[in-house]
Structure formats: structure tokens, C-alpha cells
Amino acid sequence: MKHLFSFLLVLAGLLTPLCADTTADQRLTAYRNRIQEVLTWRISQVKLSDPKASGLGDVAVRLARHEDPAGCSSRVIELMKEPAGDMFWMFPCVSVAYLGRDQLSAEAKAAMRSAWRDYMPMRGDTENHWAMYYTSLYLMAELWPDEPASQWYSGKSSAENLAEAREYLLHWMDLTTTIGQGEYDCTHYLGEYCIPMLYLATWAKDPAMRLRGRMMLDWILADFAIDTLNGAYVGAHARTDDRQVLEKWNGLSSFFSWLHFGNCPPPAGYGGWGIYFAAAASASDYVVPEAVYRIATDRTGPYLSHERKRTRNRWRESDVRNAPVYKTTYMTQDYAVGSDQGGLLQPIQQHSWDVTWAVPDPKGVQNTLFSMHPNYSAVEMQMYFAEFPDWMAKKVTLQNKPSYDKEDKFLGGSAYEQVFQDLDTVIALYDIPPGTTYEQVNGFFSKDLSRLEEDASGWIFAQGGNTYLAYRPLAPYEWVPIAGGGKRLRSPHRKNGTLVQAASAAEFPNWEAFKQAIRRLPIAVSLEPQPKVELTTLRGRRVVCAYGQVPIVDGTRVDYSRWKLFDSPFLRAEVGGRKLTISHGQLERILDFNTVTAEDRVRGSQP
Numbered sequence: 219m220k221h222l223f224s225f226l227l228v229l230a231g232l233l234t235p236l237c238a239d240t241t242a243d244q245r246l247t248a249y250r251n252r253i254q255e256v257l258t259w260r261i262s263q264v265k266l267s268d269p270k271a272s273g274l275g276d277v278a279v280r281l282a283r284h285e286d287p288a289g290c291s292s293r294v295i296e297l298m299k300e301p302a303g304d305m306f307w308m309f310p311c312v313s314v315a316y317l318g319r320d321q322l323s324a325e326a327k328a329a330m331r332s333a334w335r336d337y338m339p340m341r342g343d344t345e346n347h348w349a350m351y352y353t354s355l356y357l358m359a360e361l362w363p364d365e366p367a368s369q370w371y372s373g374k375s376s377a378e379n380l381a382e383a384r385e386y387l388l389h390w391m392d393l394t395t396t397i398g399q400g401e402y403d404c405t406h407y408l409g410e411y412c413i414p415m416l417y418l419a420t421w422a423k424d425p426a427m428r429l430r431g432r433m434m435l436d437w438i439l440a441d442f443a444i445d446t447l448n449g450a451y452v453g454a455h456a457r458t459d460d461r462q463v464l465e466k467w468n469g470l471s472s473f474f475s476w477l478h479f480g481n482c483p484p485p486a487g488y489g490g491w492g493i494y495f496a497a498a499a500s501a502s503d504y505v506v507p508e509a510v511y512r513i514a515t516d517r518t519g520p521y522l523s524h525e526r527k528r529t530r531n532r533w534r535e536s537d538v539r540n541a542p543v544y545k546t547t548y549m550t551q552d553y554a555v556g557s558d559q560g561g562l563l564q565p566i567q568q569h570s571w572d573v574t575w576a577v578p579d580p581k582g583v584q585n586t587l588f589s590m591h592p593n594y595s596a597v598e599m600q601m602y603f604a605e606f607p608d609w610m611a612k613k614v615t616l617q618n619k620p621s622y623d624k625e626d627k628f629l630g631g632s633a634y635e636q637v638f639q640d641l642d643t644v645i646a647l648y649d650i651p652p653g654t655t656y657e658q659v660n661g662f663f664s665k666d667l668s669r670l671e672e673d674a675s676g677w678i679f680a681q682g683g684n685t686y687l688a689y690r691p692l693a694p695y696e697w698v699p700i701a702g703g704g705k706r707l708r709s710p711h712r713k714n715g716t717l718v719q720a721a722s723a724a725e726f727p728n729w730e731a732f733k734q735a736i737r738r739l740p741i742a743v744s745l746e747p748q749p750k751v752e753l754t755t756l757r758g759r760r761v762v763c764a765y766g767q768v769p770i771v772d773g774t775r776v777d778y779s780r781w782k783l784f785d786s787p788f789l790r791a792e793v794g795g796r797k798l799t800i801s802h803g804q805l806e807r808i809l810d811f812n813t814v815t816a817e818d819r820v821r822g823s824q825p
Contacts, residue, residue: 312417403442406470561636
């Protein structure tokens with residue numbers, strides 16, 4: 219199985235490229251060059267005159283380049299004297315330990331071994347924390363086998379640590395391949411899954427675990443690729459941040475687009491965490507499958523993707539531990555529309571829906587439009603966390619999430635939001651109870667819109683790139699300037715909603731023709747007793763959405779119970795199936811976690 223990727227690259231060379239004029243060999247060379255670019259940059263940031271300024275990441279990249287092993291050894295000895303950072307300390311240690319197996323001095327290795335005995339790292343409380351923690355524990359237990367419990371911080375032997383870590387990793391892989399990830403489609407935490415899986419794919423001694431790591435990395439990158447537009451992660455996210463929710467390119471996820479797909483510039487500092495992936499990648503034969511590359515870069519025709527994910531564990535305020543999440547993405551070469559069903563699907567950093575338009579250079583561009591209810595509450599915190607509620611909301615703002623309790627925020631989920639998407643139409647409805655924190659809707663209108671017109675019909679017309687946008691607020695609103703540019707549509711009404719229709723400029727003779735087409739759309743809106751929209755979309759589909767009720771399309775109720783784990787022209791997987799088929803054109807890759815096999819084939823070829 220080790221050479222499946224080489225096999226696939228050979229197959230790809232036999233086929234006419236569908237989405238680029240470079241060959242598979244050229245792309246592999248470009249990928250390897252990008253890895254070296256990251257390492258070279260990070261090494262250049264270290265002040266040689268002050269070796270104590272470097273951390274484990276700096277040591278890892280130097281070891282990846284086989285540079286100054288004596289200096290690396292000295293620095294490791296110093297860094298192991300006062301460990302800190304819990305799982306964020308553990309996984310850099312793994313890269314240093316494995317990259318330095320034949321380079322670090324005996325004293326440096328002994329210092330690291332002692333640190334893993336004396337320092338007690340916490341395993342954290344989120345899915346990405348546990349992925350890092352247990353992958354690190356697994357690999358270090360393999361590196362130091364047959365040692366007694368007295369030599370480990372956990373009070374367990376090497377064999378016991380290995381068994382615990384293996385049990386969790388297999389459990390997490392099983393959850394992900396049956397009912398989906400909990401921290402699904404995260405713009406930053408994508409890295410906290412890709413890096414551990416690359417570690418397993420590169421360094422695990424057990425061939426089955428090594429293959430599982432490779433297959434999970436394929437799975438995660440395929441899931442990522444289908445929801446990207448020119449490298450930008452679009453649509454709904456379990457977690458994103460205040461910056462990337464507006465400037466879609468500016469974050470760690472774009473590092474992975476740049477590295478694997480070469481279809482966008484790298485973010486500043488290669489996303490920070492990108493150095494750990496690059497360091498491990500320099501010692502790995504992993505290459506993104508050709509079919510995944512093509513899915514990420516082929517935008518020649520529109521496609522619709524449905525996915526099913528899950529919430530993270532709910533401890534209170536819910537009768538379901540992991541509620542299902544239903545994601546929709548409609549992708550074109552000019553824009554993408556993506557959403558989930560709304561509600562409290564994740565705490566703090568949820569992003570439920572948006573329209574993202576393509577731009578030639580994404581740096582500094584806020585190429586997105588959406589609305590949300592800026593709510594925060596102890597109920598949300600208690601649903602997903604087990605801490606005391608009294609100070610939890612304020613504590614969150616001190617943990618790199620400063621907007622959580624702000625009225626003007628653009629990030630977060632709400633129990634009082636319901637979203638439905640039909641192709642490139644989004645209907646977001648809000649029914650906010652009296653006394654709720656911030657009884658309003660915030661709509662984001664970017665500084666980078668080339669047009670923005672309020673129309674007597676009630677529609678707001680806008681253009682971003684080659685995308686025409688029609689935004690219909692369902693209740694009165696006011697405009698509030700945004701520092702740095704752009705406008706916030708503030709609608710201070712509890713019964714509320716947003717209707718958005720996107721289209722390519724090329725579909726219409728001109729701007730006025732688009733506006734006229736939107737004005738002609740049959741639409742009925744009511745806000746009492748609950749918000750309701752009846753609309754014939756630009757695509758001719760009759761949609762009825764009422765808050766608290768199942769949406770109806772062309773007379774048929776949407777049946778979420780029939781949704782698959784992945785359902786699109788490129789990714790197909792059944793709920794509970796543990797099997798993903800990745801395809802593009804004739805290329806097909808099948809990841810089967812039931813049999814722990816990865817099969818590549820060319821559809822339509824003779825056996």
C-alpha cells in the first residue's frame with residue numbers, strides 16, 4: 219500500500235489533465251519545492267546570534283533540513299527544562315523526536331525522555347486537542363516501548379499508553395467515517411487534524427495505523443477540497459475566527475490549499491502551524507491524491523454538494539449527544555454558496571452560511587456576504603462545556619475569542635436562527651425571544667463590493683467580482699459603518715430574516731437585467747406568528763420556509779433523514795458506511811475503513 223500514490227500519479231499521467239496544464243510529475247515537484255520554501259523561511263526567522271529565541275518548531279525545521287544537529291541538541295536540552303503548553307507542546311516534541319532520531323545527541327534524547335516522565339500535559343477538551351494528544355502519545359509510546367509506568371507522566375506503561383491512544387484514535391476515525399466530524403470544516407483547526415494524521419502516515423510503526431493515518435488525511439483533504447473556491451474555504455464552518463470569517467483567504471486553511479493545490483498565495487507566516495506539516499512532509503512520501511487535487515482545482519461547471527456532520531458532545535440543554543449537521547455547498551467558477559441548517563451546532567465560533575465570490579488576488583479582500591444573530595449566553599456554554607456558567611462567557615473573550623460577547627460581532631451561532639439553502643438561494647429566518655442578548659440581526663456588507671444599491675422593491679443589490687447578489691432583509695434596518703471599511707446591516711427586530719440570491723454576471727446582458735429578473739420573482743413574506751418566506755427562486759424552484767417547520771421545495775418536504783455522509787459528483791459516502799469514494803473524471807480512489815484498504819482505479823478501463 220505504501221506506493222499507492224506513486225501508482226495513482228502514473229495513472230494520472232496516462233490521462234489528459236482536466237483542470238490544469240501541468241503534469242502530475244510537475245505538480246509533485248512544485249509540492250516538494252513549496253515544502254522547502256516553508257522550511258527555508260522559518261529557518262531565516264531564527265536569530266543565530268540568540269539561539270535561546272528559538273522553540274521546538276525552529277528545531278524541527280532545522281532537523282528536517284539536517285542543519286546544525288549539535289545546536290539543535292543543545293536547544294532541546296534547554297527547552298525540556300521547563301515544558302509548557304500541554305498537547306501543543308506534545309506534538310512539536312513528536313516532530314523533533316522523530317526527525318532527530320539520527321541527529322540529536324544522547325543527552326538531548328535523554329532530556330526529552332525525562333520531560334515526558336516529569337511534565338503532566340493536559341489533553342484538553344476539544345476534538346482537535348484529543349487528535350493531537352493521542353497521536354503524540356501513540357507515537358512516543360512506539361518510540362519508547364517496553365518502559366514501565368514509572369517512566370511516564372501518565373502513570374501507565376508504554377504498552378498501556380499505546381493501547382489507550384490507539385483506542386481513542388480508532389474511535390475518532392470510526393465517528394468521523396460514520397456520522398462525520400464534530401469540529402467539521404474548520405478554517406484553522408483543519409491543521410490540527412492534518413498534522414497528526416501526517417505524523418501517523420509517516421512515523422507509525424504499525425502498518426495498519428500508518429495506513430489509517432494516510433487514509434484519514436486523504437479523507438480530510440477531500441472534504442476540504444470540495445468546499446474551496448480558488449483556495450478559499452467557503453460556506454459553513456464549525457469553527458472559524460473573526461478575521462477569516464470576513465477575509466476568507468486569510469488563515470491556515472489557505473496554507474493547505476497553497477501547499478497541496480497551488481491555487482492561492484500562502485498566508486502570512488504560512489499560517490504559523492504550517493511549519494509542522496512541512497517539517498513532517500519533508501520526511502514523508504505522502505502526496506495528495508490526484509483525484510483530490512482535481513476536485514480542488516476544477517471549477518469548469520457548477521456542482522451541488524450535500525454533507526452530513528455532527529455536533530460536538532452536548533452535555534446539557536439537549537436530548538441528543540451528537541446532533542446531526544446538514545451542510546450544503548453550491549459551487550461555480552464565479553461564486554460559492556454554503557450553509558448548515560442553523561441553530562447552536564457549535565459553541566463560540568460557528569459560522570452558519572455565506573456567499574463567497576472569486577477574486578484574482580485574495581490578499582486583503584473581504585469577498586463574502588452573510589447575516590447572523592449576534593447572540594451569546596451561558597446556555598450555549600453549558601451545552602458544550604462542563605465549567606461553571608457564571609463567568610464562562612467573559613472568560614471566553616480572554617482566550618483569543620474577543621468578539622464573543624459583542625453586539626457588532628459577525629461570528630457565532632444562535633439557537634434562534636434557521637437556515638435553508640436551495641442551490642444558490644439562501645433563506646435565513648430568526649425568531650428571537652424577548653430578553654435575549656442582542657435582539658437583532660447583523661448583515662455583513664464588504665468594503666470590496668463593487669456595487670451596492672438599495673432598491674424600492676425591498677431588495678438590496680450588490681456585486682462582488684463577477685457575481686451578482688440580491689439581499690432581501692425581512693425587517694427594517696439601518697446601516698452602521700465598519701472600522702476599516704464596509705457596512706453592517708443592523709436590523710433590531712426579533713422576528714426577522716434574510717433572503718439571498720446569487721448569480722453569475724455572465725448569465726445576464728447587464729446589471730439592470732439582473733435587477734429586473736430579481737424584482738419579477740414571486741415572493742411572499744410574513745413575520746407573524748413566525749417568520750415565513752414563499753419564493754420562486756431565480757432557478758425556477760418553488761421554496762417555502764417557515765421558522766420551526768421543515769422546508770418545502772416544489773411541493774416536497776426536505777427529508778434530512780435521507781442525507782448521506784457525502785453526496786456530490788465527486789465524493790460519495792453513506793452514513794455509517796466507513797467508506798468514501800473520491801472521483802474526478804475517470805480517476806477514482808476508494809477509502810474503506812471496514813477493511814482498512816485504499817484502492818485506486820481508472821473507471822472504464824479494462825481489468
